Amino acid sequence: MDAIVVNQLSKTFRVKVKDKGLKGSLKSILKPNYRTIQAVDNISFRVEEGEILAFIGPNGAGKSTTIKMLTGILYPDEGSTSVMGINPTAKRKQLSYQIGTVFGQKEQLWMHLTPYDNFKFFGAIYDLKEEEAEARIAELKQVFELEEFINTPVRNLSLGQRIRCEIVVSLIHRPKILFLDEPTIGLDPVVKENIRTLIKKMNREYKTTIFLTSHDVGDIEKLCKRIIIVNHGSIVLDDSMENLKYHYLNRKIVEVKLRDAMDMTEEDGITVIKSKGCNLKLEVDTTKKNIADALKLIDADNILDINISNVPLENIITEIYKENRQTKA
């Protein structure tokens, strides 16, 4: 079953435009001027139940607007959305029982209360019975390993502990879909990894559908099986992570440490990314030149060390953003 169905969704905003200086300010009072921005432009996609989807794009691409339409906060200009079979704009309250939201940059916990009091509070908000809430808190406490700080006021928790509690709060009512907006922002690598493990565990144990937006490629790479890239309000890529990587795996990064410095000339299929002293970094397009042929251009006796790797996902995504920008231009 599809958890989310988005059909030809569009949304525009009217933004006030003002000329420079005091004169412009006065003019905008008497004769305001507006510009229409196409935030989301005719997008369609489906998300299956239990899927972990990365919904990414550069700032201003339309991610946030799409999430807000999916959660019933914004009304679409055109098109339709269905989340767990519910129309978000018509039945926002009914939908709120089916979804959970975590915004890494916006806390929903009450800072002066302990996580336990917060969980009880949100349990009441979502109409859980007393004993039901207690059982759920006990369960989540174990899964998310909260024992140590469940009775410490939230304001005294570390960012990693707070994010864990934010996720628990959003799960208290057993939502079918969880919208995670930059859940690991500002966290150190160890805590990030910990949060990712918990998200995976949650998806596995509760079959929660996860709709993730993040600028952190690690989140996307380690959690998601499918990726949707949006830019300028349109979907520029909707593919499985495997396909995306496969498509770009024909390009390899070759890093060579040389005994003596050498001048490497670029050829068709070989791009010199960096050449500094005895260190050389090349990108080889294997559809045009295979690795063995590329390496033949370097004297084997001159090679001290060599490392061949795939193009980082971050570079792939940046490239897709750029490609789209150039196409639009």
Next chain:
Amino acid sequence: MRKYLFILKATLMESLQYVLNILLGFITFFMLLFVFMNLWEYIYSDSVNLISGYTKEQMIWYVILTEMIWFSCRNPTLSFQISNDIKSGSIAYSINKPYHYIAFIIAKHLGEIAIKSLMFMVAGLVIGYCFLGAFPVIHLYQLPAIILSFLFGILINAFLKMSISVLSFWIEDSTPFHWIYDKMIIVLGIMFPVEVFPLWAQPMIRFTPIFVVTYGPAKLIIDYSNSMALQVLVSQLIYFIISLSLLLFIYQRGVKKLNVNGG
């Protein structure tokens, strides 16, 4: 309803962390009381027994009671939080929860002012007793009307302040409107009872929120009569309905406006 009681309880628990802040608020409370008690003491010392129908004791209790109401009701949640939620877009994260944002803020407001009101009430009564040597006489049968009038006063004030705050959907800064409302209550509703003002101005003042927020509840304590109780409660009921409808109307329109600006 249970969820709103939980919101009230959670806020109450949170406000217990701010008892010291509340105590700092007492400085202005004491200063204002000191000035006005001495002012009325001085005016009444000129061998006058009644001013506009009020004895010295009634006049001083009026100032104490209205100040108690006003200082208890002052709450940044009603002004700054709503305005900030709207301007920063944070309101979006509240309206996708299974509660009504307006009811949420009211429950939060009541939780936040509960401790504060109790503290101001005790402080006001102690000061009044020390200064005048006696409490106003209240009979048991008068209590329901008095309590009801105080509750109505608190809620109407909250609705009006919130109505001003939700204007932030359209205007950059609602602070000047709050300033006008607050000063109107302080100058016309706390310092002097309505009867002190010129006869021509009194009917107009009786139509303002002053009559239902501060004057009415205080008047029922210092000079209770059934007719006055009826007049105050009926006015409050009308104000309650109008101010709540106005608030909900502006809010509903505003949320649609948020839909235009969001994203």
